[in-house]
Amino acid sequence: MSTTSIVKSCTTTACSFNDGGCTALAITVGGSGAKATCTTFIALDARAGLSSPSGQVGACKRLECVHNTDLLCTAAEIAVAGDAAECLTYEAR
Ligand code: SF4
Ligand code: SF4
Numbered sequence: 001m002s003t004t005s006i007v008k009s010c011t012t013t014a015c016s017f018n019d020g021g022c023t024a025l026a027i028t029v030g031g032s033g034a035k036a037t038c039t040t041f042i043a044l045d046a047r048a049g050l051s052s053p054s055g056q057v058g059a060c061k062r063l064e065c066v067h068n069t070d071l072l073c074t075a076a077e078i079a080v081a082g083d084a085a086e087c088l089t090y091e092a093r
Contacts, residue, residue, distance in 0.1 A: 021053025036090035
């Protein structure tokens with residue numbers, strides 16, 4: 001299984017880590033209910049992170065997602081979008 005899940009795209013431009021994509025070294029995905037969300041999302045009046053968009057999923061708390069094994073994301077890549085920084089790749093078992 002793949003242990004490196006890339007944040008292929010993120011359209012949550014309000015996030016300080018967004019610079020044409022996710023520049024955080026490793027994000028955490030969590031949230032509750034029907035939507036999984038990026039909990040690394042932070043809206044500050046500053047840009048942060050790596051100099052290029054190559055973020056990865058460090059941990060994911062959504063054990064019920066089909067891509068989750070031992071709190072890691074096994075999808076090769078995920079997409080994040082929207083005001084709530086939703087993981088569009090989330091799929092409940
Ligand atoms: S994936 Fe999360 S941390 Fe990365 S830019 Fe999007 S909202 Fe921000
Ligand atoms: S695809 Fe599933 S396991 Fe991977 S980050 Fe999204 S919710 Fe978590």
